[in-house]
Amino acid sequence: MHPCASPAALAHGLAAWIAERLRAAIAARGHAVLAVSGGKSPVPLFEALRTQALDWPRVRITLVDERCVPPGHADSNTALVRTHLLQGPAAAATFVPWFDALPAAFDPADATLQRLADGANARLAHQPWPWDLAVLGMGEDGHTASLFPGADGLAHALHASGPVAWTRPATAPHARLTLTLPALLATRELVLPLIGPTKLRVFQQARLAQDEALPVSHLLHQHHTPVHVWLA
Numbered sequence: 061m062h063p064c065a066s067p068a069a070l071a072h073g074l075a076a077w078i079a080e081r082l083r084a085a086i087a088a089r090g091h092a093v094l095a096v097s098g099g100k101s102p103v104p105l106f107e108a109l110r111t112q113a114l115d116w117p118r119v120r121i122t123l124v125d126e127r128c129v130p131p132g133h134a135d136s137n138t139a140l141v142r143t144h145l146l147q148g149p150a151a152a153a154t155f156v157p158w159f160d161a162l163p164a165a166f167d168p169a170d171a172t173l174q175r176l177a178d179g180a181n182a183r184l185a186h187q188p189w190p191w192d193l194a195v196l197g198m199g200e201d202g203h204t205a206s207l208f209p210g211a212d213g214l215a216h217a218l219h220a221s222g223p224v225a226w227t228r229p230a231t232a233p234h235a236r237l238t239l240t241l242p243a244l245l246a247t248r249e250l251v252l253p254l255i256g257p258t259k260l261r262v263f264q265q266a267r268l269a270q271d272e273a274l275p276v277s278h279l280l281h282q283h284h285t286p287v288h289v290w291l292a
């Protein structure tokens with residue numbers, strides 16, 4: 061647990077911590093692989109991370125989840141990463157988005173989403189495994205990545221063997237692609253930044269017991285992969 065005095069302190073402290081982890085990965089293996097989340101919370105973190113002194117050409121960046129929207133859409137996690145992280149020195153990193161475009165006349169039916177997930181899995185198969193670090197997020201409903209409570213596809217995403225599966229949340233916009241729970245747990249380390257009292261309460265609830273209604277709890281009740289929680 062890393063308590064921070066403010067959201068700004070969290071963004072700067074966590075950016076320095078991530079950079080240190082990535083430097084260690086590069087020193088050990090010649091490259092580093094970082095997966096990042098979308099949403100609103102990561103913006104200050106991305107903007108602090110992109111200025112870190114790092115051998116950026118040796119860093120690969122990919123996603124923890126993606127909304128099934130065109131890559132230029134305001135809700136696209138790819139667009140968020142391109143706008144806020146892959147700037148300045150960090151523009152030299154290799155970014156691996158999960159798709160380049162949605163199929164024409166996209167409809168979020170199971171078969172369409174499965175084809176999109178298959179495409180993402182094919183891309184990620186070319187990346188070095190295991191990944192070094194995944195920076196997660198958490199919604200106030202207890203979702204993490206795009207593992208939303210009660211979503212279509214959730215049961216599969218909690219057990220699937222490929223890294224990417226689809227979900228269709230009932231409580232949030234857009235069908236999603238998400239790292240599966242096994243893929244998240246195959247990452248060397250996970251980071252969970254949490255900002256604000258509501259998220260803190262949800263986190264405390266999820267710590268009490270593994271609970272289908274709070275998918276983040278699956279990460280907090282396992283002994284395989286360290287989860288570093290940063291709080292402000």
Ligand SMILES: O=C1O[C@H](COP(=O)(O)O)[C@@H](O)[C@H](O)[C@H]1O
Binds near residue numbers: 098102124196197204
């Ligand atoms: O929809 C999503 O939400 C979560 C949390 O987002 P935030 O806006 O509350 O920070 C995020 O971790 C996930 O990647 C995203 O797709």
